[in-house]
Amino acid sequence: MRDSSDLLWLVILGGIAIVVLVGVPFSWREWLRERRAVQGASLKRLAIDAAIVAVTFEAALFFLLWVPKLWDSPLVFWVARVDLVCFIVGLVCAFAWRGKARWWLRGCAFLLPIISMMLVVGITAE
Numbered sequence: 001m002r003d004s005s006d007l008l009w010l011v012i013l014g015g016i017a018i019v020v021l022v023g024v025p026f027s028w029r030e031w032l033r034e035r036r037a038v039q040g041a042s043l044k045r046l047a048i049d050a051a052i053v054a055v056t057f058e059a060a061l062f063f064l065l066w067v068p069k070l071w072d073s074p075l076v077f078w079v080a081r082v083d084l085v086c087f088i089v090g091l092v093c094a095f096a097w098r099g100k101a102r103w104w105l106r107g108c109a110f111l112l113p114i115i116s117m118m119l120v121v122g123i124t125a126e
Contacts (some may be wrong), residue, residue, distance in 0.1 A: 016115050023059045023104035027052060030101035039073045044096050051093035055105055058086040058112040065119045086111035 031052055035045070061083050070076060090109035097105065 013115065016111055017063075019104075020062065020108055020112065023101075023108045024056055024059050027055070027093040027105040027108070030099050031097070032111055034099045046095040047096035051090050051097065051105060054086040054093065055092035055109045055112070056081060058090060058116075059108065061086070062112050062116050065116055080117060083113050083116050093118065 031048060059077050064070065064079060065076075070079070087109065091106065094102065094106045094109050
């Protein structure tokens with residue numbers, strides 16, 4: 001029988017995966033709709049583009065951490081460093097957006113690296 005902490009982790013990771021699988025595509029869809037309203041190649045438009053790309057890359061790294069072959073590899077530390085950079089870029093740039101999906105983007109930008117770092121710590125502690 002599974003330990004209750006294993007079940008709790010499974011529920012937490014599953015919930016975050018659902019938030020990511022809903023939040024990132026929703027943010028992309030809303031940004032592509034609202035992008036026409038932001039005129040020219042302004043700094044705001046560039047910041048929102050950077051935030052969307054960084055959070056999407058964060059999501060890919062989050063799901064990459066679920067691959068067991070990666071756990072014994074030194075790539076785990078590379079993933080952690082890249083995830084930290086994406087976190088900083090994604091969270092800072094997400095504040096430039098005032099659209100409907102901004103909270104999804106900010107939530108994904110904030111939650112993904114925290115859970116990813118917890119996964120990295122759990123992987124390297126074994």
